Amino acid sequence: MYVAIKSPIVPEQKLAETPYVDNPFAPEIFATGYSGLANMNGVIVMTLESARCDHSRPQPALERVVVGRIALTTTAALELVTGLNQFLEQQGISPSKMLAAGATFQ
Numbered sequence: 001m002y003v004a005i006k007s008p009i010v011p012e013q014k015l016a017e018t019p020y021v022d023n024p025f026a027p028e029i030f031a032t033g034y035s036g037l038a039n040m041n042g043v044i045v046m047t048l049e050s051a052r053c054d055h056s057r058p059q060p061a062l063e064r065v066v067v068g069r070i071a072l073t074t075t076a077a078l079e080l081v082t083g084l085n086q087f088l089e090q091q092g093i094s095p096s097k098m099l100a101a102g103a104t105f106q
Helices: 074-090 095-100
Strands: 033-040 043-053 062-073
Touching: 033 062, 043 074, 062 074, 074 095
Parallel strands: none
Antiparallel strands: 033 043, 043 062
């Protein structure tokens, strides 16, 4: 014979906000542009580039060099776009007005 005991209902605890830890040693990437975006199963990948010149050559030419990639979940990508647009608006730069005026982005 088996006896089933029902456990008392325990109220669900709210998760505390995840703490923010600043890392002053995190790598910093300087990019002069981005060369592409890809959606890899819900992960948005942005390839960053920087204009560089190789002065070891007799005729140095400006080249676009990949300097890093950022991989974001779709939620993080949406938050980045929203935050960046809000920041640019505060700086007096309006991406929506630029697009309405006919500007194109790579």
